[in-house]
Every structure is written in C-alpha cells, then in structure tokens.
Amino acid sequence: MLATHQLTFDYSPAKQFTFPDVHCANREAFLILGQSGTGKTTFLHLLALLLKPKSGSVIIDQTDLTKLSAAETAAFRAKHLGIVYQKPHFVSSLSVLDNLLMANYLANKPQDKARARELAGQLGFADHLAKKTNQLSQGEQQRVSIARAVMNQPDVILADEPTSSLDDENTSRVVTLLRQQSEQIGASLIVVTHDQRLKDAFQNRVNL
Numbered sequence: 001m002l003a004t005h006q007l008t009f010d011y012s013p014a015k016q017f018t019f020p021d022v023h024c025a026n027r028e029a030f031l032i033l034g035q036s037g038t039g040k041t042t043f044l045h046l047l048a049l050l051l052k053p054k055s056g057s058v059i060i061d062q063t064d065l066t067k068l069s070a071a072e073t074a075a076f077r078a079k080h081l082g083i084v085y086q087k088p089h090f091v092s093s094l095s096v097l098d099n100l101l102m103a104n105y106l107a108n109k110p111q112d113k114a115r116a117r118e119l120a121g122q123l124g125f126a127d128h129l130a131k132k133t134n135q136l137s138q139g140e141q142q143r144v145s146i147a148r149a150v151m152n153q154p155d156v157i158l159a160d161e162p163t164s165s166l167d168d169e170n171t172s173r174v175v176t177l178l179r180q181q182s183e184q185i186g187a188s189l190i191v192v193t194h195d196q197r198l199k200d201a202f203q204n205r206v207n208l
C-alpha cells in the first residue's frame, strides 16, 4: 500500500508544487497524468524519497518514509520499491543478467539467478540474458527495466513514462506486463505519464 498526504516541494520560491493525495492498495494500479513540466518526475522522485518533500508524508505499508534517515531511506528503497525509470540507466559493461542481479546486490539479498531467468522468460527476453544492455532494442530494454524493478518482489512499483517511446502495440504490452507483475507479487503500481493512451487502462487516476 502506498499513500501520500499533502506533499509539497520547492525547487525555488518561483517553482513550488502541491501534489494531490494518492492512495494505492496492494495489487491496485494508479495513474498520474500530466503534460510536460507539470511535475510528474518530481512527484515520482518524492514517492521514492529520491527527493525530500518540503512537507507531507509518503506512507508505504506501515512506514512513513519521510521520517527515515538517509541511510534507512536508501535501504528501504532497495528492498521495498521497484523503479522503472524514464531512461533505464543500465550498467553498460555488464550483461542483462548481471544488471538484473544488481537489484539483489543493492538490496543486500542473495543473487537469485532463477528469478532473473523466470522473469526473462515471462517478459520475453530469455535469449538476451548474456548480451550487453546496449545490444537490445528500446522495447527490449524497457522489458529488462521492468524485470529489474520486480527482481526483489517490491511492495510498490513506480514507473516513470514507461511507454513514451513505444508504439501502440508495445504500449499495451508494457501496461499488461506491469499490471501482471504487480498482481503476481501483490505490489501497488504507480505510473506517471503524459501518455493519454494509458487513460483507459487505469480506473484510478489523477491529473497534475
């Protein structure tokens, strides 16, 4: 479960944000829609406590992330959050498999090759595990990015513009995969996007 309460953030006195409250139960999905520059990435970074809010709270299950120290926040994020970034940020010198195992390493968990292989099969890149990430197409990289986000069976999946560079077919595929994965592991799924095509796939949504 993820819930926010009266989140505000300032980059400067001229750039201030007040965000709507969000509530997303386990296995549910929530869409945050907004045009370019409305603060979607800022909001997602607040949800992941990659940015510290000026005021308000971010609750994941029983934990208020805004009350944690920086070290506790980093540990909590690695264990309980799966993030699909706007750009994947892979380690290009490592294989696809090792990029997936990196999620285990960062969460201080044993490397789970069986889970990496299982996800690669489900998400359709089992043949690419030994390749470097820059040898994959954009759509394939997107699916690896989703697999990496769910490697540790997180409580919450956050996805930043996961479909912006994809055609209609791959867009609906990615949405289906994100929803399937979040339902399988019982996570809350939060997607931020300007992509109006996603509107009909999400009952719970808010506009920024």
Ligand SMILES: Nc1ncnc2c1ncn2[C@@H]1O[C@H](COP(=O)(O)OP(=O)(O)OP(=O)(O)O)[C@@H](O)[C@H]1O
Pocket: 011, 012, 015, 034, 035, 036, 037, 038, 039, 040, 041, 042, 043, 194
């Ligand atoms: N580090 C920063 N310092 C100052 N202003 C920033 C910073 N990062 C973002 N902004 C500004 O805050 C606003 C919201 O940015 P944000 O990246 O959250 O928007 P967005 O809705 O995700 O946009 P896009 O869809 O174009 O990625 C923009 O006007 C941006 O210029």
